Amino acid sequence: MAATPEQLVTDAHKLFLIVATLAFGWVFYLLAPVLMPFFMAALFAYLGDPIVDRLEERKLSRTLSVSIVFAVLLTVGLLLFLVLIPLLTAQVGALFKRLPEYLGLFQSTTIPWLASLGFPVEIFDVSSIKQNLIDYWASVGQVAGSVFGYMTSSGLAILQWLTNLVLVPVLTFYLLRDWDDIVARFRALLPRRYAKQVIALSLExxxxxxxxxxxxxxxxxxxxxxxxxGLSLVGLELALLLGVIAGIVSFVPYLGLIVGIGLSGVAAFFQFHEWLPVIMVVSVFGFAQLIEGVVLTPRFVGERIGLHPVAVLFAVLAGAQLFGFIGVLLALPVAAVVMVLLRHTHKRYLDSELYSTDQEQG
Known part of the structure; x- marks a missing residue:
């Protein structure tokens, strides 16, 4: 049966959309390093838009509302940069300096215990590991010095860094101020035939x-x-570093709990040489897990995401492989959107003649 003109037009539209999507993805891949400040600005604008809308509901102008939110975001960013990062850097340095001591304790306490259990301790060459860590830390210092020297000697690198530093706040301000207008213009470009469905999908x-x-x-x-x-109350010297690491990896269900207890428990044992601090560390993470399950997740997230932990890990690793750091940032939001699209595709399949025919034949 020959295709009708309407079917040919529809197929042409579908082909155009597929080609346009692939072309857009390829251009995005090529321009990924350049797009970083624009992506960060769009992310900050997206995060701040609901707050701006609420301030507008209190009879404040859009520009004034944006200025207030922008000032808060900028202040928080400066505090993180000026306070948190130096503290984390200091704790990382302290960790690497104490690693030889920790390895010595591991050799004198843990290895004999493992040997008594029949574990093949020959695989632990502590002296070699200790020397490698010392060499690695020295090489890190040399690399950092080389990078700093390059940055100070390369006017282009400094100019690019300063440009991004200024560009992100400026772009954030204008995107946040015009966010509703930008969304409205995109909606106006949608084909009327599909506008209702696309808007519903976009809202979801x-x-x-x-x-x-x-x-x-x-x-x-x-x-x-x-x-x-909690770790500070226990008395851990690396409380800030371990707390931040456990908080960051908590986007994967239970991973923050496992990593946090593992790293913090080992740090507590090597620091205090007793089991009571280790038990206190486990109690801290158990309490935090209770607060997360009862208060934090129901309050801030709810049950709307529903991504399986394996899917979360795959999305992050795939994003890192394809687009580097930008891919890591985009991985889970893109995975969430893909899940919405797959859910609608599944629903359409269940309503299709193909599924109904298969069911009747079965």
């Missing part, structure tokens, strides 16, 4: 992204604070 994707980007980031931030305070 937005709900999913809001649950993850805004909600999950709040959960990660809160967990990092709880972990850090």
């Amino acid at each position: 994707c937005d709900d999913m992204l809001a649950a993850f980007i805004r909600g999950q980031l709040m959960v990660m931030f809160a967990l990092a604070i709880i972990y850090t305070i």
Whole structure:
């Protein structure tokens, strides 16, 4: 049966959309390094838009609302840069300096215990590991010095860094101020035939992204604070570093708990040489897990994401492989959107004649 003109037009539209999507993805891949400041600005604008909308509901102008939110975001960013990063850097340095001591304790306490259990301890060449760590730390210092020397000697690198530093706040301000207009213009470009369906999908994707980007980031931030305070009360010297690491990896369900207990428990044992601090560390993470399950996740995230932990890990690794750091940032939001699209595709398949025919024949 020959195709009708309407079918040919529809097929042409589908082919055009597929080609356009592939072309856009290829251009995005090529321009990924250049797009970093624009992506960061769009992310900050997306995060701040609901707050701006709420301020507008209180009879404040859009520009004034944006200025308030922008000032808060800028202040938080400066505090993180000026306070948190130096503290983390200092703790990382302290960790590497104490690693030889920790390895010595491991050799004198843990290896004999493992040997008594029949574990093949020959695989642990502590002296070699210790020397490799010392050499690695020295090489890190040399690399850091070389990078700093390159940065100070290369005017182009400094100019690019300063440009991005200024460009992100400027882009964020203008995108945040005109966010509603930008969204409205995109909606106006949609074909009327598909506008209702596309808008419904967009709203569902937005709900999913809001649950993850805004909600999950709040959960990660809160967990990092709880972990850090709890480990500080235990007396761990590396409380801030371990708390931040556990908070960051908590986007994968239970991974923050496992990594946090593992690293913090080992650090507590090597620091205090007793089991009571290790038990206290486990109690800290158990309490944080209770708070996350009862308060944080229901309050900020809810049940709207539903990504399986394996899917989360795959999305992050695939994003890192394809697009590097930008891919890591984009991985889970894109996975959430893909899940929405797959859910709608599955629903359409169940309503299709293909599925109904298969069911009747079965």
